[in-house]
Amino acid sequence: MPTRTGLFPRHFKKTFPVASRGEGCWIVAEDGRRFLDASGQAAVVSIGHGVPEIGRAMAEQSSQIAFAHTSQFHTAPAERLAERLLAMAPPNFRAGGRVYFTSGGSEATESAIKLARQFHIECGQKERYRVLSRRQSYHGSTLGAMSVSGNVARRAPYEPLIAEWGHVAPCFCYHCPFDKTFPQCEIACADDLELHLLGHEPEKAAAFIFEPVVGATLGAAVPPEGYAVRISEICHKRGILLIADEVMSGMWRTGRPFAVQHWGIEPDTILVGKGIASGYAPLGAVLISARMVEAFERGSGTLQHGFTYQAHPISTAAGNVVLDYLETHRLFDRVNPAAQNLRAALSPLQSHANVGELRGLGLLLGIEFVKDKTTREPLPKEQNVAEKICQACMEESVLTYPTQGCVDGLRGDHILLAPPFTISPEECALIARALQSAVTNVFSS
Numbered sequence: 001m002p003t004r005t006g007l008f009p010r011h012f013k014k015t016f017p018v019a020s021r022g023e024g025c026w027i028v029a030e031d032g033r034r035f036l037d038a039s040g041q042a043a044v045v046s047i048g049h050g051v052p053e054i055g056r057a058m059a060e061q062s063s064q065i066a067f068a069h070t071s072q073f074h075t076a077p078a079e080r081l082a083e084r085l086l087a088m089a090p091p092n093f094r095a096g097g098r099v100y101f102t103s104g105g106s107e108a109t110e111s112a113i114k115l116a117r118q119f120h121i122e123c124g125q126k127e128r129y130r131v132l133s134r135r136q137s138y139h140g141s142t143l144g145a146m147s148v149s150g151n152v153a154r155r156a157p158y159e160p161l162i163a164e165w166g167h168v169a170p171c172f173c174y175h176c177p178f179d180k181t182f183p184q185c186e187i188a189c190a191d192d193l194e195l196h197l198l199g200h201e202p203e204k205a206a207a208f209i210f211e212p213v214v215g216a217t218l219g220a221a222v223p224p225e226g227y228a229v230r231i232s233e234i235c236h237k238r239g240i241l242l243i244a245d246e247v248m249s250g251m252w253r254t255g256r257p258f259a260v261q262h263w264g265i266e267p268d269t270i271l272v273g274k275g276i277a278s279g280y281a282p283l284g285a286v287l288i289s290a291r292m293v294e295a296f297e298r299g300s301g302t303l304q305h306g307f308t309y310q311a312h313p314i315s316t317a318a319g320n321v322v323l324d325y326l327e328t329h330r331l332f333d334r335v336n337p338a339a340q341n342l343r344a345a346l347s348p349l350q351s352h353a354n355v356g357e358l359r360g361l362g363l364l365l366g367i368e369f370v371k372d373k374t375t376r377e378p379l380p381k382e383q384n385v386a387e388k389i390c391q392a393c394m395e396e397s398v399l400t401y402p403t404q405g406c407v408d409g410l411r412g413d414h415i416l417l418a419p420p421f422t423i424s425p426e427e428c429a430l431i432a433r434a435l436q437s438a439v440t441n442v443f444s445s
Contacts, residue, residue: 017035018030037049046278047422058317085285098288101284101315104282105271112207120206130205132196133148133149135409136218137217138150151217175412205238212244212249212260217406219406229263277319282312283318346358352443353373354369369439389413389435392438401416
């Protein structure tokens, strides 16, 4: 049991080390143990731990104005960060788009749901309220965000509290829900959205939310070419807003500012979090396209929604200085070379009989473990292999992000790797050695 009992822990049956400081890609525990952060602490940390200028900028902001309520003031750091995010976004955000800052990704999803609903009210379409999403997805832990999430395990305890607006097929080629193969499948998973709409009152659909690269739930599953474009076309044809959840995949994690830019689509809103402040402050955001903003400007002029700490001056100051650091050190130019180094280091793992697939985009990678490589049969849930791999890696001083359920919500084991962009070739090799040892030990026991 934990020795410090004041905190309500993530897990009462685990003992957690106490993190005392961070150095680059490493976290140092209070007892002196050093851990290589191969997961970026849930795909959060992009610029590395312990960068001193981030803390200095936050302290400087706190000495000027630490808090100002957005019902009465705007602040310079929030205004500046909003302009910079819009400049990085697809073209439909750059002339007239706006940014709504939150304290994290779940709040960003909540805000996007309300924005979608009120947008249609402003446009005179009060019947539109349903926000569709995909099975095997995750968009946040609040009840609204959980409603549009398709993560079976995380939804299960709260099912009586959760609205059901409709979930369509996941886009997951390794375990295709239609037992098809790309490109002969003709992207059936995208057309499932159209089929769902035909049978479920399309006039009531307000938005469709999706992760361009599915993060923890599917372990960095990348869509095939044509999927994102098809989804965008369906939404546009039906008058449905397209929400891109880039909380995990955004802010250069995949090698572009936003993952949707790999396919050239223009969502109506983009959600960001995690990497926007690289973990130095709680921060998330909704990027809102110009056409949505225009509807509010010519309509009621106000969104019936708000958080006390939205657009917090210290958090947005952290977002600015993190972006400064990314630009000054050109860390976004390191994402693809670092990803190639990590993939190369991990490639020998793919010959193991129980390693099914190494997948991902940029520095958002997943490794799935299977019972049978030929049939892609998942391992029994009760074996809890992903957690065992994670613990074995931790014994080798490497931190990974384990998840179960990628196949059907219950079965399917994978780990996620999302290290800081500063990861070195030597550190990539350390990750690979730890995983090789962990896989050998777990599957030989």
